[in-house]
Amino acid sequence: MKFSGQILKMTTQNGKPIQYYLNLTQDILHMNQLIGKNLKWKLIGYECVSCGSDEKVFRMGFCKKCFFESPYASESIIRPELSKAHLGVGERDLAVEESIQLAPHIVYLAYTGDVKVGVTRETQIPTRWIDQGATFALTIAKTENRYEAGMIEVAMKEHFADKTNWRKMLEDDYEDQLDLADFRNKIKDKFPENFKNFYSDDNEVVRLDFPYEAPKKISTVTLEKNPEFEGVLRGIKGQYLSFEGGTFFNVRAHEGCVVELEIKAP
Incomplete structure (x- = not known):
């Protein structure tokens, strides 16, 4: 076919x-x-x-x-702390940015070979975790907009990575329960003072089950370098x-x- x-x-x-x-x-x-x-x-x-x-x-x-022009590729997509829609200020298209930024957001910890911190709209859970290849994930804060979540993430980046190490994620096939709640409890006092009210102590650690077994070695292929390739x-x-x-x-x-x-x- x-x-x-x-x-x-x-x-x-x-x-x-x-x-x-x-x-x-x-x-x-x-x-x-x-x-x-x-x-x-x-x-x-x-x-x-x-x-x-x-x-x-x-x-x-x-x-x-x-x-460089689409609001769906604006800087606040990558760096939530730069969001300004809550101030009525647009980057590229205020109406689009309000639809994205002025919505409930989640700050979370996820295990993707290492524990990382991240931000996403509440409606994107668990899709965001699946896309990142997270084996476990846990909500640490629930905010009213993207800016608030971004400011919490900035503070948490002093303690956790905010990027997924794709190689570690693919190498790892973690089987045991990881105590993300313990990680969250240890950083509770690190929340920015003005954002402590968004802290969430929901103890439900979500485990994700991928149709996957880690191979012994890892290499990547791109269509730019290999316009044709095939494999099982x-x-x-x-x-x-x-x-x-x-x-x-x-x-x-x-x-x-x-x-x-x-x-x-x-």
Whole structure:
């Protein structure tokens, strides 16, 4: 079978294991059903996730123009503490930014090979944790907007990383319960004074079950350097497809790429 279309990040459904679906324009492929199949990929072009132009993807699925102009690629997307919508101040498009920033947000701890801190809209739980490949996750604060969550994250970054180390995440296949609540309790006093009221002592540690086993070695492949490649799909974690021999394909990093995908028997 052959399919073609623009790659977008995989959508997910939490379960045991998590179910993954690859978006290819007109088709949605249930990736769990393709584990054990040989997948052949071919890069045939680009399509900006914002304007639809066929210019080469610059970053995050955007062409260069949209990356510097779209409100969905603004600086506060990466750095929540820079949010200004709560002040009525827009960066690129105030209406869009208000829809993103003036909503309840969560500050969380997640285990992705190491314990990290992160921020996301409340409606993005547990999707955000799944996309990051978090084995365990725990809410540490619930805020009214993105700015408040960002300020708490800034303080927590003195104690935890705020970026996922993708290699550690893929190498790790942690089986035992990790006491994230103990981590949270130890940093309670580190919350910024003006934001202590957002602290959450919800003790529910969420465990996520990926269709994945860590390989002995890890390497990555990109369509930019390898416009054609194929391999037998062995598992999925985060937004990474794991192929036989320890080769990984980061789906999210290829948003905006237009591909032909052929599914063959192993």
